[in-house]
Amino acid sequence: MKRRTRTIIGIAFLGIALLCSFHFLPKESELYLKSDISELRNSILPISIIFSIVFAYLIAFHKTEYNGRKWSKAIYIGYIGIMSYLIFGITSDLLTTIVLKVNRISKTEKLNKNFVMSTFTVTSNGELTESGPWVIKSADKYEVRGRVSDKSYDNDVDGIFMDKNDYTKIEQKKEFGITLQKGLFGIPYEPIIKK
Known part of the structure; x- marks a missing residue:
């Protein structure tokens, strides 16, 4: 692959990936529980590593640049490793x-869960000054922090986004x-308050 083609592909990938990281992923994350996203990231970790290595190889590797002595080949392989990292x-x-996004293509079943709100406490000089439900307010959204009652956590909490009503x-x-709603891959999404 020519250097110009590799550069164009690299810039296009970088643009799409950054758009996903800073725009699409935060919006998509509002429809899922944080713990489910963490479990998903852990399950696709090997695929992410392989994809990073393959993409770095496609962008950085050129046969004419790889020719040379053992040290130059080792440096070139190290460069691909650093790029993939x-x-x-x-x-x-x-x-x-x-x-x-693909998970939300179809709904397979509904799940009913209980959500226990977390509380925050503020202390000053060892004395309790404030305590209340852990809610993060923004312009027109409320993020209520807590845990699903029958789920195990590793010192983390979930957040459910909702409007003022x-x-x-x-x-x-x-x-x-x-x-x-349980999605195509079995990942629950779109938490809605039960009436």
Whole structure:
């Protein structure tokens, strides 16, 4: 592959991957529980690594540049390894975005779960100054932090995004029911407050 073609492909990939990382993935993540996205990332980790290596190889490798002594070949292979390491993060984001989008193509079943809200506490000089439900407010969204009652966690919490009307329904509760849709790959998405 010519250097010009490799450069064009690399720039196009970088543009698409950065768009996924900073625009599409955050929007898609609002429809899923954080713990499910973490499990997905762990399950596609080997694919992300292989994809990063293959892409770095396609962009960086050229047969005429690889000819030479053992040291120059080793340096060239090291260069491909470093390139694959550097693009791994955006490659992982790209694959995660694709899987999350494809998962929502079909609904296989509904799941009903209980969501337990987490609380935050603020202390000053060892004294409790403030305590309440862990809610992050932005312009027109509320992110309610907590845990699904029958799920195991590793010191992490999930967040459910909702509008002001939904938040007022659960504001005084410590636990409430949610309904999730199970997608094409079995990943639950779109948590909705149970009525």
